[in-house]
Amino acid sequence: MFLPTTKEEMNTWGWEELDVIIVTGDAYVDHYLFGASVVGRYLVENGYRVGIIAQPDWKTLDDIKRLGKPNYFFAVTAGNLDSMLAHYTPQKRLRDFDSMSNEGIRKRPDRATIVYTNLIKRAFKGVPIALGGIEASLRRFSHYDYWDNRVRKSILIDSKADILMYGMGEKSILAITKALESGENIRDLEINGTVIRANKKKLEDIKERYDVKELPSHEEVVNSKEKYAEMHKKLMTMDKVIYQKVGNQYLIQFPPVYLTEKEMDKIYEMPFERKAHPSYSYVPGIVPVQFSVVTHRGCFGGCSFCSILHHQGKVIQNRSEKSILKEIRKLLNHEDFKGVIQDVGAPTANMYRMGCKKGLADRCPKNCLYPEPCENLIINHKSLIKLYRKIRDIVGDEVRVYVRSGIRYDLIMYDEKYGEEYIKELSKYHVSGRLKVAPEHISKKVCKAIQKPDGRLFKKFLDKYRRIAEKVNGIKEVLPYWLIAHPNCSIKEMIELAEFIHKNNCYSRQVQVFTPTPMTLSTTMYYTGINPITNEKVYVPYTYREKKIQKAICLYREEENWEKALEGFKMVGYKGIIYKWIMEQKKMKKDKSKSKNKIKMDK
Numbered sequence: 001m002f003l004p005t006t007k008e009e010m011n012t013w014g015w016e017e018l019d020v021i022i023v024t025g026d027a028y029v030d031h032y033l034f035g036a037s038v039v040g041r042y043l044v045e046n047g048y049r050v051g052i053i054a055q056p057d058w059k060t061l062d063d064i065k066r067l068g069k070p071n072y073f074f075a076v077t078a079g080n081l082d083s084m085l086a087h088y089t090p091q092k093r094l095r096d097f098d099s100m101s102n103e104g105i106r107k108r109p110d111r112a113t114i115v116y117t118n119l120i121k122r123a124f125k126g127v128p129i130a131l132g133g134i135e136a137s138l139r140r141f142s143h144y145d146y147w148d149n150r151v152r153k154s155i156l157i158d159s160k161a162d163i164l165m166y167g168m169g170e171k172s173i174l175a176i177t178k179a180l181e182s183g184e185n186i187r188d189l190e191i192n193g194t195v196i197r198a199n200k201k202k203l204e205d206i207k208e209r210y211d212v213k214e215l216p217s218h219e220e221v222v223n224s225k226e227k228y229a230e231m232h233k234k235l236m237t238m239d240k241v242i243y244q245k246v247g248n249q250y251l252i253q254f255p256p257v258y259l260t261e262k263e264m265d266k267i268y269e270m271p272f273e274r275k276a277h278p279s280y281s282y283v284p285g286i287v288p289v290q291f292s293v294v295t296h297r298g299c300f301g302g303c304s305f306c307s308i309l310h311h312q313g314k315v316i317q318n319r320s321e322k323s324i325l326k327e328i329r330k331l332l333n334h335e336d337f338k339g340v341i342q343d344v345g346a347p348t349a350n351m352y353r354m355g356c357k358k359g360l361a362d363r364c365p366k367n368c369l370y371p372e373p374c375e376n377l378i379i380n381h382k383s384l385i386k387l388y389r390k391i392r393d394i395v396g397d398e399v400r401v402y403v404r405s406g407i408r409y410d411l412i413m414y415d416e417k418y419g420e421e422y423i424k425e426l427s428k429y430h431v432s433g434r435l436k437v438a439p440e441h442i443s444k445k446v447c448k449a450i451q452k453p454d455g456r457l458f459k460k461f462l463d464k465y466r467r468i469a470e471k472v473n474g475i476k477e478v479l480p481y482w483l484i485a486h487p488n489c490s491i492k493e494m495i496e497l498a499e500f501i502h503k504n505n506c507y508s509r510q511v512q513v514f515t516p517t518p519m520t521l522s523t524t525m526y527y528t529g530i531n532p533i534t535n536e537k538v539y540v541p542y543t544y545r546e547k548k549i550q551k552a553i554c555l556y557r558e559e560e561n562w563e564k565a566l567e568g569f570k571m572v573g574y575k576g577i578i579y580k581w582i583m584e585q586k587k588m589k590k591d592k593s594k595s596k597n598k599i600k601m602d603k
Contacts, residue, residue, distance in 0.1 A: 025108035026079035077133030229532035302367035345405025427474025434479035
């Protein structure tokens with residue numbers, strides 16, 4: 001049964017009032033890959049009455065009032081994506097499609113978290129409001145906003161909400177609910193996984209009781225890019241209470257929370273419907289993930305452009321094998337199941353049961369994998385290979401089980417004992433079409449900024465994967481994802497990538513122009529021109545013209561990109577193999593056209 005979205009549905013649950021109302025920018029999809037559903041179900045499992053208002057009309061107060069006033073608080077999330085990222089392309093053009101909305105029609109406002117919070121404040125004066133979700137999580141301190149092209153204050157300050165939950169939020173929202181149930185004031189709470197607003201007196205009291213770390217103030221990071229870079233470096237460890245001064249207020253962040261294996265199992269075994277609410281005709285976002293299975297949370301990869309470090313964290317939180325297999329059996333009996341398990345994975349699919357052997361991941365500022373794997377890192381694919389085989393035993397030959405989450409190819413190469421065996425399992429049983437990997441780039445200079453291995457290791461992986469896949473009669477083609485216009489990437493580095501693609505036969509249309517998103521290392525480099533880890537200056541391709549040229553060079557095989565690529569080649573004086581290939585293709589096309597015209601004239 002879906003959580004109630006109307007008074008009539010509340011009656012079905014036998015509820016006259018609600019304890020917590022969740023307001024989300026996504027359509028209501030009852031699946032554990034949709035955050036509002038997870039925290040809502042989690043509160044219900046713990047005895048609370050919860051309703052969901054999905055994509056309310058923000059132009060009136062009627063929609064936000066439809067479930068009445070909650071006993072404890074409203075919980076607000078923009079949804080599974082930052083609302084600005086959901087709405088705009090890297091060129092800041094408005095998207096015409098939103099996969100998290102019914103029929104793809106955009107129904108959430110820009111800066112949805114702030115808009116929804118203000119809407120609630122107008123409709124229900126004095127009712128506590130807690131923020132959550134990725135938009136709030138990654139905007140919890142002062143942050144560079146690409147769409148405004150300026151440093152904005154914490155979203156907690158801008159929205160004037162009472163408390164912010166960062167990370168995945170289940171334990172934080174439960175702790176807040178219990179505290180308010182017992183009569184505590186939301187402004188007095190000190191809960192791990194949250195950020196609060198406080199005055200100087202409150203801060204001094206916290207300093208006496210906690211080990212604290214101070215960030216540069218909002219005013220400092222607005223006026224100094226060096227201070228902004230310093231702020232980012234300090235945020236790379238999360239084990240202490242962290243605070244930042246903003247005007248005469250203070251933002252205070254309490255340490256993150258993680259889930260035990262038992263807690264992970266409990267959450268992912270909750271009775272999700274695995275479908276969109278019946279009031280919708282079609283929500284595109286559920287289609288590719290409806291029958292996906294999550295194995296763990298977190299990622300220690302440390303890619304500079306990725307938000308997972310500051311959201312799910314570096315600590316890998318695993319589900320038990322028993323729980324995963326239980327879910328697989330349940331999937332087979334779902335009324336909509338068509339014989340394909342779309343994914344068995346996580347942010348990085350092959351990090352299951354890996355991590356820091358000393359349990360120091362969230363306290364260590366170093367990248368676990370770059371430039372070399374940390375000596376304390378457990379790299380072993382044995383548990384995952386065993387899991388895949390057990391899943392295949394359950395589903396039989398008629399059900400396909402794919403791994404479509406991101407694969408860290410470097411982990412495979414670093415695993416001397418089980419890496420090759422993992423390749424065999426993947427290529428023979430769990431790849432659809434081509435294996436998806438994300439090297440992002442191959443240039444040493446760019447990969448240093450991205451914090452991933454350069455082309456030398458990827459070339460070794462390509463050769464090894466293709467050789468092993470051919471031996472086991474598996475899928476041997478690879479589909480790389482490339483990142484364009486990242487800090488430290490100029491036209492010369494993009495030509496270097498295009499030559500690598502050409503020589504190694506790994507052309508792919510899966511390219512993404514870098515978009516600065518709040519709180520990532522890459523965004524700090526984009527805004528400041530400084531790598532905060534090394535304090536080195538970095539080149540940043542700011543102009544749309546250069547971004548278009550870089551994209552054209554990467555996609556050099558497409559005829560519509562030839563002139564733009566040649567423009568870039570002329571700028572740097574390049575006449576290498578990609579230049580020659582394009583000129584040859586143009587000549588062949590011209591000769592073909594002449595031949596056709598001659599035939600017409602002869603006729």
